[in-house]
Each structure stands twice: as C-alpha cells, then as structure tokens.
Amino acid sequence: MKVPLSWLREYVKVDLPATELAHRLTMAGVEVGEVVEMGGWKECFVGHVLTKEPHPQADRLSLCRVSTGTEEMEVVCGAPNVAAGQNICFAKVGAVLYNSHSGKQEALKAAKIRGVESQGMICSALELGLSEDHEGIVVLPDDAPIGMSLDSYLGDTVLDLELTPNRLDCLSVLGVAHEVGALTGQPVQEPEISYQEDGPPITEQVSISVADPGLCQRYTASLITGVKIGPSPQWLQDRLTKAGFRSISNVVDVTNYVMLEYDQPLHSFDYDRLKDHTIIVRRAKAGETLVTLDDVERKLTPEHLVIADAHDPIGLGGVIGGANSEIGPETVAVLLESATFNEHNNRETAQSMNLRTEATLRFEKGLRPELAPIALRRATQLIQQVAGGQVAKGIIDVFPDAQSAGQTVGLSTDRLKRLLGMDIDIETVERVLESLGFQCERSEPGRVEAAVPYWRNDINIEEDLVEEVVRIIGYDSVPTTMLSTPIPSQQTTPMTSIIGTVKDTLAGAGMQEVISYPLVSGADLQRVHQMDESDPPLRIANPMSAEQEYLRPTLRASLLATLAANEGHSEGPFRLFEVGRVFNHKGGELPEERDMAAGVLAGRRWDPSWLVDDSTLDFYDAKGPITLVMDNLGITCTFEPADDPFFHPGRCARIMVGKASLGIVGEIHPSVLEGFDLKAQPVALLELDLPELLASRHGSSRQVRSLSRYPAATRDLALVVPIDVPAAKVQGILASHRMVEKVELFDVYSGENVATGTKSLAFHVYFQSHERTLTAEEVSRAIQGLLRSLEHQTGATLRG
Numbered sequence: 136m137k138v139p140l141s142w143l144r145e146y147v148k149v150d151l152p153a154t155e156l157a158h159r160l161t162m163a164g165v166e167v168g169e170v171v172e173m174g175g176w177k178e179c180f181v182g183h184v185l186t187k188e189p190h191p192q193a194d195r196l197s198l199c200r201v202s203t204g205t206e207e208m209e210v211v212c213g214a215p216n217v218a219a220g221q222n223i224c225f226a227k228v229g230a231v232l233y234n235s236h237s238g239k240q241e242a243l244k245a246a247k248i249r250g251v252e253s254q255g256m257i258c259s260a261l262e263l264g265l266s267e268d269h270e271g272i273v274v275l276p277d278d279a280p281i282g283m284s285l286d287s288y289l290g291d292t293v294l295d296l297e298l299t300p301n302r303l304d305c306l307s308v309l310g311v312a313h314e315v316g317a318l319t320g321q322p323v324q325e326p327e328i329s330y331q332e333d334g335p336p337i338t339e340q341v342s343i344s345v346a347d348p349g350l351c352q353r354y355t356a357s358l359i360t361g362v363k364i365g366p367s368p369q370w371l372q373d374r375l376t377k378a379g380f381r382s383i384s385n386v387v388d389v390t391n392y393v394m395l396e397y398d399q400p401l402h403s404f405d406y407d408r409l410k411d412h413t414i415i416v417r418r419a420k421a422g423e424t425l426v427t428l429d430d431v432e433r434k435l436t437p438e439h440l441v442i443a444d445a446h447d448p449i450g451l452g453g454v455i456g457g458a459n460s461e462i463g464p465e466t467v468a469v470l471l472e473s474a475t476f477n478e479h480n481n482r483e484t485a486q487s488m489n490l491r492t493e494a495t496l497r498f499e500k501g502l503r504p505e506l507a508p509i510a511l512r513r514a515t516q517l518i519q520q521v522a523g524g525q526v527a528k529g530i531i532d533v534f535p536d537a538q539s540a541g542q543t544v545g546l547s548t549d550r551l552k553r554l555l556g557m558d559i560d561i562e563t564v565e566r567v568l569e570s571l572g573f574q575c576e577r578s579e580p581g582r583v584e585a586a587v588p589y590w591r592n593d594i595n596i597e598e599d600l601v602e603e604v605v606r607i608i609g610y611d612s613v614p615t616t617m618l619s620t621p622i623p624s625q626q627t628t629p630m631t632s633i634i635g636t637v638k639d640t641l642a643g644a645g646m647q648e649v650i651s652y653p654l655v656s657g658a659d660l661q662r663v664h665q666m667d668e669s670d671p672p673l674r675i676a677n678p679m680s681a682e683q684e685y686l687r688p689t690l691r692a693s694l695l696a697t698l699a700a701n702e703g704h705s706e707g708p709f710r711l712f713e714v715g716r717v718f719n720h721k722g723g724e725l726p727e728e729r730d731m732a733a734g735v736l737a738g739r740r741w742d743p744s745w746l747v748d749d750s751t752l753d754f755y756d757a758k759g760p761i762t763l764v765m766d767n768l769g770i771t772c773t774f775e776p777a778d779d780p781f782f783h784p785g786r787c788a789r790i791m792v793g794k795a796s797l798g799i800v801g802e803i804h805p806s807v808l809e810g811f812d813l814k815a816q817p818v819a820l821l822e823l824d825l826p827e828l829l830a831s832r833h834g835s836s837r838q839v840r841s842l843s844r845y846p847a848a849t850r851d852l853a854l855v856v857p858i859d860v861p862a863a864k865v866q867g868i869l870a871s872h873r874m875v876e877k878v879e880l881f882d883v884y885s886g887e888n889v890a891t892g893t894k895s896l897a898f899h900v901y902f903q904s905h906e907r908t909l910t911a912e913e914v915s916r917a918i919q920g921l922l923r924s925l926e927h928q929t930g931a932t933l934r935g
Contacts (some may be wrong), residue, residue: 359522386469561582734760
C-alpha cells in the first residue's frame, strides 16, 4: 500500500519528518517498508502558456510562448492538448528528464526543430516519471503558482507499507490517518460528504434484489445520469499515480480513489446497458459464461456469486466486472455499486478463476457492512464533481441482516494488567481507544465498552483491545519483570528423541540430510511402484502443479528425484537421507501420518584420487548406517531376504526384530533407476520405520560390562553351508558361545572348489574370558563344540 503524504495530510496534520513517522508507524505494528521521495526535477517549474501558434513548417507542431513569472521563452510542442491559458510543467534547458526514445534520463538541450529554436520543454507525465502516459502534456490546476519549482509543487513523499493480513484498515489512506492521529495526538478530519439529489427517486428507476444474502451481506447503489466520460482532473490523476494506480477515466478513477481512501471496493455499471434496469445478486447458473473486463470468457458454476441483470451475468461479485456493462466513452448514466460480499466465497471464486484484483484483496479479509453506504455516498459526490450529471434521490440499500450492524467489545483494567503486567488507568485506556476512532462508555468502574469503528474488522475480543492500547502507548513502556513461575523442564517426546538420534547417526556416518516437499507427482509414484489404481494415494483437491499432486506414501520418490537433480553436477559420492512423514490412505478416514527415515547411496565410494580405487557404493555401504543406528538405539536386529519389485532381486533384505519389520535395505532395480534417468549403477537405498524402531527400543535394554583384562584369542573359520542359510544365522550360533566376544563375517564365496548349492562363509571369531587367559586347548574345544552345533542346526562343515 502506497500512501502519499500530501494525500494523508488532507485528513490529519503531519509535522514529523517522514523517516520519524515511518519509525513510529512501524513500532506500532504498521510496518513501513520504504520511504520514497518523488521529485528531483531540477530546472523544472510551474509555467503558463501565454500564446499558442501553428508551427510554420510542421502541421502537428505548435509554437508556444511560456512564462515562468520572471521570464518568457519560446517552445516547440507536439502535444495535442496544449492550449493558451494553461498552467503546465515547464523544463528549462539543463533539466534532466526521461527520454522515451532512448529509455534513459538525459539532460535537456536547446535544439532547433524544423528551423525554430525551442528553449525548453512542456512536459508529459512520462518525461517526469509520474506515469506511463505520454499522449499529452500535464495540465496543472488554474491556481498552480506560476514560477514555483516543480519539486515544491508536485514533489511528494510516499510511505510504502508492508502490512500484515489482519490490518485491512491500513489498505486505505483514512485508515493510516487514524493510526497517525493516534500516534501524534492529532485529530482526524474525514471528508465531508454532501451533494445535490435533483433526479427522480432511484427506486423508480432501478430494481435491485439479493437472492443469496449469505454471500452478499449488504448491497447499496446510487444512480447518476447525464455524466460526461472523459479524463480525470489532474489532482485526481496525480493522487492515483502516486498510489501506484493508472488513470483510466473520471468515473473509473473515482471508484479506485474511494477504494484507496475508504478501503471499500466499488464498481460502476453503464446503466443503459442493464436489461430492464434490474440488478439481481445471485449464484451463477450451471453453464453460464461471462466475458470479464480483461476480455477473458469465464465459465461459471453455482459456487460463483454473480451480479446479473434481468437476463445475464454482468459481473463477478467482488472480483471483476463484465465487459457487457463496462463504462465507455458513450456512457451517460452510471449505476454505482458498493457492497459487502462473503469473504470465503470471494477468495474461492478468485482462486478458481486464477484472478487476483484489488477488490478481492480487500473482500477476502472481510469488510464491515457499515462501510458500504459511506463509501457509496463519497463516490457519488466525486463522480458528480468530476463528471457532472444529476444524482437520483436516495440510494438503494439491501441489508437483510441490519440488526447485526455495529459491534461492541469490553475491556477491563484487570485484564490489561493480567496480560501486560502493568497498571494502566481507565482514563488512558479511553483516551487511546478514542484516538483510534472507538466510542467508549464506562459500564462499571475499571471497565469500558468500546464501539468498534466501521473501518476496523480485526477487533473482536478483549485481547484485541489490549493490543490496541499497548501498541499506541508503546511496547517499550511495558516493564521488564521476572517470570512469576519457574520455567517448566523440558519434556521431550520419545518420537522426537528417536528422530534426533537417527538424524545424528546418519549424519555422523557421512550422509547429508535433504528436505523435500510432502507432495509428489503421480508419475514419480508409478516409477517407484507406489501407485495402486485400485487404492490410489491421497490426491490434493487443487494441486498447484502436476509435480505436487499427491501426498507421498513413501520417501523413495523424493529421494531419487533429489539424487537425479544432483547427479548432473558431480560423479559422487552421493550419500543422502531424509527424515519425514508419509501419508497412508485409509479409505474414508483421515490418513495415517507416519514418520520414516530413508537414504540413498550412489556413485564412487571415495572422492576422486589416485590414492583410492574406483569402486562404487553398494548394498553393504547402505547396511553400515543401519547397523550404527541400531547400535545407538540399543536394538539387536537381523537381516532377512526380501522380495520387493522396487529392489534388484537377490539384493534386498528386510530389517527384523523378532517378527517385527523395522525397514528394508537393498540395491534399486535398474528399471526404477531408468525411470529417473539415473546413470549411477548400483544405487542402494535404506528405509527405516521410526514408530517400529520406537516400539523395538522399548522392548530392548542395554547391558554394560567392564572390559576384560585378559587377551583375546582370534580364530578364522571358513564354513561351507547350504546356499539358503543366512550368514546372520551362522553368526548368531557362533556368538552364542559363552567364550566368544565378537564374530565378524569377512568373506562370502560360491563357485569353483565349492559344491553346487552351497557357499563358503569366513568369520573372524574372538575368544576372550573375563576371569583368565584362555589356553589353546580351551579355544580348540570351544571350536569343536561350535562346529557340532553348526552342523546340527545348519548343516555347516569346516571348509578344507
């Protein structure tokens, strides 16, 4: 919202420097993002055209005699609207202006144009940087002081506000004026609204009805006949330009001006184009269409609120008007609309049309119905002032729920003290609230009932009034005090602890965390075999794009898409992980939100160097971080073969604790990699179910014992076992012996010199006692016992 100080001063006295005023507003919750100084026109003055003569050698040029009060100069001008007797913006030689041909700021030089020397320039708005208009010169009011510098006359300071969504009132100059008045102690003078109503009663000329009061709380209208459509006066154009709006025509400019002044969007219809001179506010009918002011044909549904005449829609309520009732040069009668529309329906309509306007920006936040007739009368007054015409007697005001108008909120000093920790007397409370436009009445000692002004839609409860009081008296006036109670101790949830441990462990294992959106595309879900047509994942009702259409049921698609995006920049190594939620569809119920951890490993095992080989990351590199996570959580798990179409056959294992599955690890199937255009082969993925981890952790306990003082004896055992016997089973049998401290698998072999249907497993077995040094005989007896157990339980034999 751009607020020119010259406009603001129409309603409240402003003596503070612009930067100081901006600081005060910001500290009161109305942030000023930037203070913009408009002007800097050196050698530019208010001039007066004394005479205008045709150029002797050019039909489209004129010779103008211009006075600045102290001197007269001859100027060649090509503007069609220049005339003798006008006050204009005159630039002397040396002035720096915008050159529309070069697109740069350039110094003005004396030049001969068709044989006549021009000693300056009569400026357009484009050359001064006021707007994009260069069809004609800027014509100043008759009372413009001739000879005054243009900086002094047209220069201005603009406050560029960056508002929070709740401060709808500050999207208007009057709303900001009330803030300034409260902060500086100055009274606010609202515009005086009065005009002649010489026409027949409006009720005899227009029929207006509201078919759906739930979507249109209040609808008001006035009628002005005999208007003359044309350019707006310069003062109106200047104010709109400084506020960031483009001048269109006098009637349309007035509706924009009043919207910026009062915050109430208005719309003007060509009265003669309304069938039967009827307005009906209703839901659109199925199949209806409307060509809007932006020349787009829009298909309507019963969810859209339309303004219609006796036959067809002529506008989208609170969003945009229709081309079939647009104000044009031939318009002579204007029906002016000022209404209050349902904020939820307005926003949904704007979103469904992908159409954001200044009107929807205001209506979607919820305007007060008391504002509509005030803004209507102000706009009617200005249209009569700038376009002439005759105003019909009275206005039409359809307000089915009139008893809901007006709102009162109470505030007590006890509540103030409880929330702010300081004493504020009731007189100060009344003074502050009244300076903001509230009407206060004491209902009992220490309590006031405040009538909320029509421009404030954000005041609904007692705490809102507390905020109003403290931000005006200043947040720095709130005393610093100690907390009245001790700070409660931290109470971490078990799942938060698990997530932290998993993240820290994976990061400590050299993996890098990534964060992705919880929304994925259907195509990516199909690539990872997670799109079941009979039970599809949850689809977003209004996705922003096809890439963010479904709530993800797995982290796999997100991780592989991230890997593909990074693969084009490096050869690796890539070690990525993500901890996030997935969403499992549960029929008509709410989805199950489940915390998961997943990681991918791909590319070279080491950074490129002549000191290392070119081996790639594989299944075992993915298994390592899982083992670290389990060790840090005190969980003993096993790995069992698994079958999943996402993984390469025979290179996939499920992580088990008893009968509970904690996750899966494996090398991804080449067809999946091809779907993501991944070049790295292989790509390993690990996946952990965090709720299952938490449940398994509760069922496990760590056992701690002192380190043995005696040396360990190490033996290597190569065992031949049936090919379907897991190494983990053999390792578990070896580790079950009371003298075995640790068992490590260091080789798996099948092929030559090993019988068909078997494989060779080689283990480091560490024997150690906490009571004495073991003898060779004791170790040998232990090995023989283990070999007998292995042969009995798995059919293993010692490899010769």
